[in-house]
Amino acid sequence: MERGTKDHAALAEAFNQDEEHVNWHDGALWWIRQKRDMAAKNIPEWEQLREAASRIKSNVLSNLHDYLLQFEDNLTKNGVTVHWAADAEEHNRIVYSILKAREITQMIKSKSMLTEECHLNEYLIERGIDVINSDLGEYIQQLDNEPPSHIVLPCIHKRKEEIGEIFHEHLGTEKGVSDPTTLTRFARWHLRDAFISRRAALTGVNFAVAETGEYVVCTNEGNADMGAHLSDIQIASMGIEKIIPKKQHLGIFLRLLARSATGQPITIYSSHFKKPRAGQEMHLILVDLGRSRQLGRPDFRDSLKCIKCGACMNTCPVYRKSGGLSYHNTISGPIGAILAPNLDMKKHADLPFASTLCGSCSNVCPVKINIHDQLYQWRQVIVQEGYAANTKVLGMKAMAWTLSSPGSYSTIGRAGRWVLNNIPFAINNKFNPWYKQREMPDGPKESFGEWYAKNQRENGAEKSELPLTRKPA
Amino acid sequence: MSTRESILAAVLKNQPPASPLPDLSFFKGNRQDLASTYQAVFTSIGGSVFVVDNLAAVNARLLENFDSTKRLVTTLPDLGEPFDLLSKTADPRTFNDVELAVLEAQLAVAENGAVWLPEQRMGQRIIPYICQHLAVVVRAETIVPTLHEAYAQIGVGDYGFGAFIGGPSKTADIEQALVMGAHGPITMSVFILDRNTD
Ligand code: SF4
Numbered sequence: 082m083e084r085g086t087k088d089h090a091a092l093a094e095a096f097n098q099d100e101e102h103v104n105w106h107d108g109a110l111w112w113i114r115q116k117r118d119m120a121a122k123n124i125p126e127w128e129q130l131r132e133a134a135s136r137i138k139s140n141v142l143s144n145l146h147d148y149l150l151q152f153e154d155n156l157t158k159n160g161v162t163v164h165w166a167a168d169a170e171e172h173n174r175i176v177y178s179i180l181k182a183r184e185i186t187q188m189i190k191s192k193s194m195l196t197e198e199c200h201l202n203e204y205l206i207e208r209g210i211d212v213i214n215s216d217l218g219e220y221i222q223q224l225d226n227e228p229p230s231h232i233v234l235p236c237i238h239k240r241k242e243e244i245g246e247i248f249h250e251h252l253g254t255e256k257g258v259s260d261p262t263t264l265t266r267f268a269r270w271h272l273r274d275a276f277i278s279r280r281a282a283l284t285g286v287n288f289a290v291a292e293t294g295e296y297v298v299c300t301n302e303g304n305a306d307m308g309a310h311l312s313d314i315q316i317a318s319m320g321i322e323k324i325i326p327k328k329q330h331l332g333i334f335l336r337l338l339a340r341s342a343t344g345q346p347i348t349i350y351s352s353h354f355k356k357p358r359a360g361q362e363m364h365l366i367l368v369d370l371g372r373s374r375q376l377g378r379p380d381f382r383d384s385l386k387c388i389k390c391g392a393c394m395n396t397c398p399v400y401r402k403s404g405g406l407s408y409h410n411t412i413s414g415p416i417g418a419i420l421a422p423n424l425d426m427k428k429h430a431d432l433p434f435a436s437t438l439c440g441s442c443s444n445v446c447p448v449k450i451n452i453h454d455q456l457y458q459w460r461q462v463i464v465q466e467g468y469a470a471n472t473k474v475l476g477m478k479a480m481a482w483t484l485s486s487p488g489s490y491s492t493i494g495r496a497g498r499w500v501l502n503n504i505p506f507a508i509n510n511k512f513n514p515w516y517k518q519r520e521m522p523d524g525p526k527e528s529f530g531e532w533y534a535k536n537q538r539e540n541g542a543e544k545s546e547l548p549l550t551r552k553p554a
Numbered sequence: 555m556s557t558r559e560s561i562l563a564a565v566l567k568n569q570p571p572a573s574p575l576p577d578l579s580f581f582k583g584n585r586q587d588l589a590s591t592y593q594a595v596f597t598s599i600g601g602s603v604f605v606v607d608n609l610a611a612v613n614a615r616l617l618e619n620f621d622s623t624k625r626l627v628t629t630l631p632d633l634g635e636p637f638d639l640l641s642k643t644a645d646p647r648t649f650n651d652v653e654l655a656v657l658e659a660q661l662a663v664a665e666n667g668a669v670w671l672p673e674q675r676m677g678q679r680i681i682p683y684i685c686q687h688l689a690v691v692v693r694a695e696t697i698v699p700t701l702h703e704a705y706a707q708i709g710v711g712d713y714g715f716g717a718f719i720g721g722p723s724k725t726a727d728i729e730q731a732l733v734m735g736a737h738g739p740i741t742m743s744v745f746i747l748d749r750n751t752d
Contacts, residue, residue, distance in 0.1 A: 303738030
């Protein structure tokens with residue numbers, strides 16, 4: 082699971098060796114970003130939805146203690162057994178003990194980033210329990226012994242020929258077959274047997290409603306439902322931040338989630354689990370795993386609002402050009418880079434630097450997390466704690482100076498364009514890892530600010546006020 | 555201290571000061587052209603929509619497209635032959651050979667194409683997922699504009715399980731190529747039952 086000791090820049094460099102592949106990855110994700118934009122444009126009240134979602138989540142964070150108690154109480158009334166886990170070890174132990182008590186040795190799992198974070202599969206396999214990931218992308222990643230590279234699109238970094246090869250090697254499909262429909266049909270047939278024969282199923286949770294004790298799981302494939310409704314033992318694992326107060330809030334979140342994720346109006350399946358069916362057992366594990374600590378960091382607690390739509394990854398120029406695995410953390414991309422340092426600051430010190438701070442992530446985030454501000458703030462913390470590598474420190478000093486003096490933007494821009502056009506090697510050097518494998522664009526001849534000023538003058542305006550030198554309100 | 559107590563204590567200590575819930579009364583959908591909006595959206599998702607005026611028309615249309623020698627099941631007693639009424643007590647694994655299931659939704663959402671099925675309308679929870687093809691009857695007057703109206707109608711609900719289903723099972727995990735029928739139904743048809751069509 083660990084990507085060795087290499088940092089993001091080194092792993093990104095490796096990903097960038099195959100230029101054609103990187104361009105494909107970049108384009109595929111950008112297309113998903115465009116589909117998101119089209120879906121958002123179809124909803125006139127889109128911005129109000131984002132604002133409402135963000136505020137509901139603020140309320141959740143401010144009252145999480147009571148909501149957890151209410152949710153637990155309702156789950157119990159509904160006949161669901163509730164467990165609490167402080168960390169990955171405790172979570173895995175609980176899952177194992179549930180299975181062991183019923184002498185179950187095989188489980189089927191739908192997509193759950195939390196269980197990836199916990200390395201549940203490895204834990205169970207070491208103890209003689211076989212686990213199959215049933216989401217097609219995760220299944221492919223599991224066969225290839227790699228973690229998912231994207232929270233919504235687990236194998237987006239793989240080409241179909243690679244997947245065909247993996248199927249040939251592990252499942253015995255004909256060599257050279259790479260047609261997506263053929264491969265999907267084969268996986269469908271293969272996993273049907275697993276769904277029918279396995280007695281235990283584990284799912285993740287997208288939203289947990291305190292008011293009713295039900296939880297909602299969203300998929301497009303229907304794999305969570307195939308597993309859950311055919312199982313004798315159904316287990317759901319969720320981070321404590323997944324709570325929402327009321328059922329009517331689902332209207333807000335489900336309108337935002339799939340549109341932000343893939344541009345679909347809603348995921349094909351939005352399943353509301355409340356009570357076990359006759360003869361079935363249901364368990365729900367509430368997992369902390371650093372959430373309560375992040376809640377106590379005022380600058381970073383809003384990261385817990387995340388609904389895991391993946392939009393910040395699809396839009397991120399760094400993510401698109403470096404691939405999810407280069408973040409060496411279960412949650413990659415911009416949101417991963419603000420969640421990971423909370424878990425292990427030293428190990429993930431490089432991640433907040435894997436960003437251009439362009440702010441595109443914050444602009445698309447359906448719950449309005451100030452992702453790029455938090456990336457910048459983590460850089461400060463990481464440097465203060467002494468975890469930053471030298472090149473990054475240099476980059477950041479310049480960045481801090483730029484950002485702390487808004488009045489200097491236009492000067493910096495002018496200087497920057499001069500540097501780009503006159504001494505490109507100043508940017509194409511080892512202090513700027515993002516230049517590698519990439520050609521810098523030609524600097525524009527004049528910025529909007531200069532163009533505006535010149536036009537004002539040319540149009541005979543007395544004194545022009547440069548919009549870019551005005552202090553931001 | 556138990557894990558439960560220590561997590562709750564840490565949350566209580568670290569949670570920020572109270573932040574009020576927003577007022578959601580602003581969110582209302584447009585009640586115009588619900589059936590035609592629904593039809594356009596659901597078709598764009600990859601489903602098929604038919605407007606009919608009775609269940610006999612549903613039956614006839616389905617038999618044109620599906621092999622009646624295969625297992626066809628329903629929860630609708632009035633759908634007629636050759637559809638078998640679903641057993642509520644059979645082992646869910648025994649439905650693995652169902653070719654087509656016909657259910658009736660409680661409501662449908664124009665904006666996203668999804669139908670709402672509480673478990674009572676599924677016969678068994680597994681049915682709309684395990685069948686090879688799914689057909690859902692939606693009464694025209696039950697179509698609501700958005701999820702806000704849908705949840706207002708569903709309320710707390712007396713189901714143990716319920717789901718919005720908005721199209722055939724799909725995946726695009728292999729190179730973003732869209733494939734219908736990942737694990738669940740390969741096709742989904744909706745029959746809008748509109749008694750005022752003629
Ligand atoms: S941070 Fe926002 S955009 Fe990124 S995955 Fe989470 S909700 Fe989506």
